[in-house]
Amino acid sequence: MKQYCRLKTLLGTTLTAVSALGINQVLANGQITFVSQGGAYQEAQTAAILDPVAEALGITIHQDSAPDAWPMIRTQGTTGQAVWDVIDTPPLNCVRGGNQGLIEPLDFSRVPNAESMPDEYKTPYSVAYEFYSSVLAYNPEVFDDNPPQSWADFWDVDAFPGNRSLRNHPLGTLEAALLADGVAPEALYPLDVDRAFNKLEEIKPHITTWWTSGGQSAQLLYDGEVDMLMMWNGRVSAIMNEGARADFTYNEGILQNTHLCIIKGSRNLDTATDFINAAIDPEYQANLPLYIDYGPGNPAAFDTGKISEERSRELPSFPDNAERQVLMSYEWWSSSAGEDAERRWLDFMQQ
Numbered sequence: 511m512k513q514y515c516r517l518k519t520l521l522g523t524t525l526t527a528v529s530a531l532g533i534n535q536v537l538a539n540g541q542i543t544f545v546s547q548g549g550a551y552q553e554a555q556t557a558a559i560l561d562p563v564a565e566a567l568g569i570t571i572h573q574d575s576a577p578d579a580w581p582m583i584r585t586q587g588t589t590g591q592a593v594w595d596v597i598d599t600p601p602l603n604c605v606r607g608g609n610q611g612l613i614e615p616l617d618f619s620r621v622p623n624a625e626s627m628p629d630e631y632k633t634p635y636s637v638a639y640e641f642y643s644s645v646l647a648y649n650p651e652v653f654d655d656n657p658p659q660s661w662a663d664f665w666d667v668d669a670f671p672g673n674r675s676l677r678n679h680p681l682g683t684l685e686a687a688l689l690a691d692g693v694a695p696e697a698l699y700p701l702d703v704d705r706a707f708n709k710l711e712e713i714k715p716h717i718t719t720w721w722t723s724g725g726q727s728a729q730l731l732y733d734g735e736v737d738m739l740m741m742w743n744g745r746v747s748a749i750m751n752e753g754a755r756a757d758f759t760y761n762e763g764i765l766q767n768t769h770l771c772i773i774k775g776s777r778n779l780d781t782a783t784d785f786i787n788a789a790i791d792p793e794y795q796a797n798l799p800l801y802i803d804y805g806p807g808n809p810a811a812f813d814t815g816k817i818s819e820e821r822s823r824e825l826p827s828f829p830d831n832a833e834r835q836v837l838m839s840y841e842w843w844s845s846s847a848g849e850d851a852e853r854r855w856l857d858f859m860q861q
Contacts, residue, residue: 559797580607601638602681608635609844616783620784631809640804642768642826644763644766658738658759664686664690677740682740687713691705699839728749743826746758760826764835769807805827
């Protein structure tokens with residue numbers, strides 16, 4: 511990955527960054543180690559956010575990647591030997607880590623760009639960074655003019671025959687099962703775990719593959735091995751752009767996000783906090799959809815004029831699309847009930 515790109519490429523001039531961030535932030539200096547999930551997503555945010563912010567703040571951003579950050583959060587937070595600083599990770603890790611003393615409380619008095627963001631986009635330890643969705647994707651050629659449009663359709667193997675795949679993980683999958691069973695989106699939480707697993711027992715014999723990575727899910731649909739599956743919107747959009755026989759619906763999607771949080775004992779706490787405030791600035795947030803099919807964590811990005819109306823309507827966090835989905839409750843998943851559900855998933859998959 512490139513370590514630097516000219517700020518004017520994305521924002522026009524350095525003066526734009528000074529105006530957006532404030533002179534105090536621009537004069538800050540230091541370094542941080544930033545951790546994300548790697549792949550095309552980390553490459554996109556490097557160009558859209560990381561490199562411009564590094565130049566605007568006058569800092570060096572070292573990068574690492576960890577598709578599953580939790581083991582390292584636990585190790586570094588427990589030993590007090592922090593190697594990372596800022597982590598881009600599902601808010602479940604931030605909240606659970608904060609509750610266990612592994613993540614620093616976020617000083618929101620120093621994160622003014624978060625003030626206008628909805629409360630459900632923030633936790634005491636973190637703030638929303640970007641949005642993606644677990645959606646129902648399918649091969650349109652298999653279903654002609656009557657593709658599946660809901661999780662009830664996915665579960666209806668008679669009306670919609672074909673090979674199916676679900677993610678081998680309870681987050682999102684339990685929500686889909688309950689929606690398939692008729693639970694209203696507004697009544698989803700707290701999850702009725704018994705009901706969800708009973709519904710999953712119904713579909714389990716018809717699941718040909720339980721995928722474990724976004725790349726695997728994309729390959730399954732691209733190669734025609736499955737006809738419908740739960741999939742991340744960015745993954746299905748990518749293979750659609752490559753000419754794959756694929757499509758998806760945001761209807762009953764599970765709207766998810768990653769948050770930014772700081773590892774306990776960070777040696778660069780002040781710089782890390784300044785970075786988070788800059789990274790959620792609407793001007794930088796609006797750059798991300800120019801590189802990848804994920805929505806900005808700060809909804810004010812849609813008001814910058816940098817995201818076209820056409821492009822906005824393709825993104826999971828665009829208001830019209832968000833209204834058709836369920837916002838995942840990471841607060842519930844970080845509770846003891848959520849942890850029990852995760853343990854129960856392991857038993858379910860071994861049966």
